[in-house]
Amino acid sequence: xxxxxxxxxxxxxxxxxxxxxxxxxxxxxxxxxxxxxxxxxxxxxxxxxxxxxxxxxxxxxxxxxxxxxxxxxxxxxxxxxxxxxxxxxxxxxxxxxxxxxxxxxxxxxxxxxxxxxxxxxxxxxxxxxxxxxxxxxxxxxxxxxxxxxxxxxxxxxxxxxxxxxxxxxxxxxxxxxxxxxxxxxxx
Numbered sequence: 773x774x775x776x777x778x779x780x781x782x783x784x785x786x787x788x789x790x791x792x793x794x795x796x797x798x799x800x801x802x803x804x805x806x807x808x809x810x811x812x813x814x815x816x817x818x819x820x821x822x823x824x825x826x827x828x829x830x831x832x833x834x835x836x837x838x839x840x841x842x843x844x845x846x847x848x849x850x851x852x853x854x855x856x857x858x859x860x861x862x863x864x865x866x867x868x869x870x871x872x873x874x875x876x877x878x879x880x881x882x883x884x885x886x887x888x889x890x891x892x893x894x895x896x897x898x899x900x901x902x903x904x905x906x907x908x909x910x911x912x913x914x915x916x917x918x919x920x921x922x923x924x925x926x927x928x929x930x931x932x933x934x935x936x937x938x939x940x941x942x943x944x945x946x947x948x949x950x951x952x953x954x955x956x957x958x959x
Contacts, residue, residue: 774810774817777802806838821855823931824862835934850909854920857906858927869921872906875899 773791776784780803788802789795810817816839823833861868875896883889910920 773802774806775815777804777807778810780807819852821852822859823934824859835931850913853905853909854923854927855931857920857924858931861924861928862931867921869906869917869924872899873903873917875903 773788776788785799785803788799792798806817819837819839821835821837823835825831826833857868857872860872864871883892906920909915910917915923
């Protein structure tokens with residue numbers, strides 16, 4: 773869509789309008805604001821951040837974010853790192869920063885075959901690489917592990933709030949569909 777907006781012209785406008793449900797609000801944004809913002813960028817206008825699976829039908833959820841070209845790349849990678857840690861913390865339900873900084877290999881593990889050993893070794897190596905990324909980001913931002921954990925906790929709370937907001941909308945629309953005459957207030 774942003775690429776079509778960058779092209780400009782009536783044909784691109786018609787293609788965008790044919791694709792969107794409510795084009796009147798979005799077309800000017802795509803053709804003017806985002807076209808100017810991403811004029812020199814060849815692609816990669818968005819970032820998709822996985823947020824885990826939705827309760828109920830277990831559908832994968834993600835936040836799609838339009839990049840800010842004025843923001844330095846180091847800040848972008850730091851915010852992505854914080855969101856990755858927040859997602860990990862949501863899954864494990866424990867404080868994650870200290871655990872991610874010092875990945876411990878499985879002690880006294882007996883592996884059935886070479887394949888399972890190699891898989892465990894690869895997993896440990898990827899955790900070590902991730903720990904190095906965290907340390908580098910902390911050094912660049914002059915943060916301690918506790919400060920990074922505060923960032924992760926705040927981001928996790930925002931993610932929970934988004935998730936809860938989505939669930940409450942679903943419950944409210946169900947109640948409205950079920951009892952259209954006198955919908956109960958769900959606060």
